[in-house]
Amino acid sequence: MADERNRSRVARQGLGASWRPDRAQERFELLLELSRAFSARLDLDELLPLVLQRCKEVLGAEGCSILLLDASRTQLTFPATSSVTPGVDERLRGLSFPASHGVAGEVLRSGNAIRVSDVGRDAHFYSEVDELTGTRTTEMLCAPLRTHEGVTGVIEVLNCLEGSFDDEDLAFIDALAGSVAVAIENARLVDHIRQSEIQLQQEVTGLRREIVHRGRFSEVIGGSSAMQAVFSLMESAGDSAITVLLEGETGVGKEVIASAIHSNGPRSAAPFITINCGALPANLLESELFGFSRGAFTGATSDKQGLFEAADGGTLFLDEIGETPPDLQVKLLRALQEGEIRRIGETRPRQVDVRVISATNRDLATEVRERRFREDLYYRIRVFPILVPPLRERREDVPLLASFFLERIAVRLGKPVSSIDGSALERLVEYGWPGNVRELENELERAIALAPREGRIGLDCLSERIAEAVAPGEHASGGSVRYEGTLRTARRAFERDFVAEVLARHGGNATRAARELGISRQMLQRKIREYGLREAASDPARAPRPVGSPDPREAASVSPPVIRNR
Numbered sequence: 105m106a107d108e109r110n111r112s113r114v115a116r117q118g119l120g121a122s123w124r125p126d127r128a129q130e131r132f133e134l135l136l137e138l139s140r141a142f143s144a145r146l147d148l149d150e151l152l153p154l155v156l157q158r159c160k161e162v163l164g165a166e167g168c169s170i171l172l173l174d175a176s177r178t179q180l181t182f183p184a185t186s187s188v189t190p191g192v193d194e195r196l197r198g199l200s201f202p203a204s205h206g207v208a209g210e211v212l213r214s215g216n217a218i219r220v221s222d223v224g225r226d227a228h229f230y231s232e233v234d235e236l237t238g239t240r241t242t243e244m245l246c247a248p249l250r251t252h253e254g255v256t257g258v259i260e261v262l263n264c265l266e267g268s269f270d271d272e273d274l275a276f277i278d279a280l281a282g283s284v285a286v287a288i289e290n291a292r293l294v295d296h297i298r299q300s301e302i303q304l305q306q307e308v309t310g311l312r313r314e315i316v317h318r319g320r321f322s323e324v325i326g327g328s329s330a331m332q333a334v335f336s337l338m339e340s341a342g343d344s345a346i347t348v349l350l351e352g353e354t355g356v357g358k359e360v361i362a363s364a365i366h367s368n369g370p371r372s373a374a375p376f377i378t379i380n381c382g383a384l385p386a387n388l389l390e391s392e393l394f395g396f397s398r399g400a401f402t403g404a405t406s407d408k409q410g411l412f413e414a415a416d417g418g419t420l421f422l423d424e425i426g427e428t429p430p431d432l433q434v435k436l437l438r439a440l441q442e443g444e445i446r447r448i449g450e451t452r453p454r455q456v457d458v459r460v461i462s463a464t465n466r467d468l469a470t471e472v473r474e475r476r477f478r479e480d481l482y483y484r485i486r487v488f489p490i491l492v493p494p495l496r497e498r499r500e501d502v503p504l505l506a507s508f509f510l511e512r513i514a515v516r517l518g519k520p521v522s523s524i525d526g527s528a529l530e531r532l533v534e535y536g537w538p539g540n541v542r543e544l545e546n547e548l549e550r551a552i553a554l555a556p557r558e559g560r561i562g563l564d565c566l567s568e569r570i571a572e573a574v575a576p577g578e579h580a581s582g583g584s585v586r587y588e589g590t591l592r593t594a595r596r597a598f599e600r601d602f603v604a605e606v607l608a609r610h611g612g613n614a615t616r617a618a619r620e621l622g623i624s625r626q627m628l629q630r631k632i633r634e635y636g637l638r639e640a641a642s643d644p645a646r647a648p649r650p651v652g653s654p655d656p657r658e659a660a661s662v663s664p665p666v667i668r669n670r
Contacts, residue, residue, distance in 0.1 A: 400449025
């Protein structure tokens with residue numbers, strides 16, 4: 105403030121009799137008001153409009169603007185303006201012009217305030233702004249915004265509404281510009297500090313979450329952003345007894361995730377029981393789940409407890425729940441809703457306290473629409489859905505998984521293998537893994553068996569389909585895909601090949617293929633007809649498959665119920 109008072113006193117001494125005490129008082133009060141505002145506000149979006157509005161009022165001007173240098177320091181922009189003419193502010197905020205042009209450019213260069221009484225005769229005046237905004241500038245004041253880094257912009261005042269601007273006005277705007285420059289610089293520094301703080305908080309939060317994930321879910325391997333989202337959902341699910349539905353392709357590790365949720369929840373000391381609903385016939389599945397009484401059917405020589413009772417107080421994992429027959433779905437719904445089960449051959453219901461985690465590789469929403477899965481059961485098991493991404497969508501996790509499996513399998517087989525060769529690891533990352541994590545584990549078990557003792561896994565230890573795997577967009581020969589003809593022809597050929605490949609990867613399942621392609625199922629059906637891909641959709645074995653993709657007609661193995669006590 106001392107500098108401002110000295111500057112104002114010098115200006116008054118130079119003006120002599122033309123200086124009026126009432127105007128000086130008004131402007132001194134404005135400087136005091138704005139100085140207080142600068143101290144109280146650090147948000148430029150609030151601060152700058154206030155400065156310009158009050159400055160315009162005190163100087164009786166038609167318009168007032170602040171122009172700032174952009175990051176490249178080659179353009180001047182209008183972050184804040186105030187004009188009495190409607191629409192001008194909106195047009196100005198979208199404009200920029202070279203920092204070397206106009207009166208503003210001269211002020212930036214010289215660092216001195218300038219008063220232009222007749223812009224039409226001024227060699228520095230840049231008329232293009234007037235042409236773009238539809239205004240007419242006749243006179244102006246322009247003062248530099250000085251900081252320790254130099255002049256970072258200017259403040260302009262245009263067209264006095266009564267009379268003309270004088271040197272007293274110029275001295276005032278120059279004094280004001282100093283305070284405005286400091287306020288802008290402080291606001292920028294504070295914003296930079298805030299952004300840095302936010303970034304640090306995000307990094308700390310991410311590190312804390314990673315540490316928690318490693319501690320709580322050490323059996324689930326993954327560091328990708330896709331898996332971080334899964335970990336966050338697992339944390340929320342683990343802290344309650346909410347019913348969870350794990351959705352994802354075969355082999356992505358849904359059972360491992362279900363086990364981790366159970367192990368890190370309030371029921372961790374109770375049993376965790378799993379059953380593959382697609383591995384058993386309907387009548388056997390019902391007896392496994394609900395049990396039976398002696399004499400209920402031929403061969404029932406004694407009472408048998410079902411898995412719901414065995415899991416009482418703990419967790420029951422229903423893998424491939426989409427495979428359950430409709431009549432059994434009714435009994436599952438009652439067990440979930442009422443906590444009641446009834447053994448086959450009994451009339452008395454039994455109360456059970458079981459947390460149910462289900463899993464499916466089917467699109468249950470489509471199954472519901474096509475009446476193959478009960479809608480009421482679907483919404484009952486899908487209270488808390490978690491979509492587990494396939495391995496091809498988190499390729500950055502392949503090295504982590506490979507390292508984990510390498511150590512575990514080597515111990516189990518009693519054959520120490522030091523590491524995986526870089527070229528072999530590159531192939532593992534490039535491969536599409538239609539069988540997901542399970543296929544990767546099996547591949548590494550085979551590779552360890554072939555690798556030299558205490559040696560490394562090389563390309564020669566990998567299956568042929570993986571050793572010859574190529575990155576998307578290349579042929580096995582190593583060259584890029586070649587398309588001939590016009591751009592339109594090449595585009596259609598690429599689209600046909602790409603759609604056929606995605607269909608094959610999903611076993612002809614149009615719903616899943618459409619989801620990966622990012623289009624609707626109806627759009628995909630249209631493309632299937634357009635490109636003659638009906639065989640790919642109806643019989644995936646006849647569609648072009650990525651190198652190394654297994655024949656979808658091969659039978660998948662099933663596993664019996666497993667009971668583990670925690």
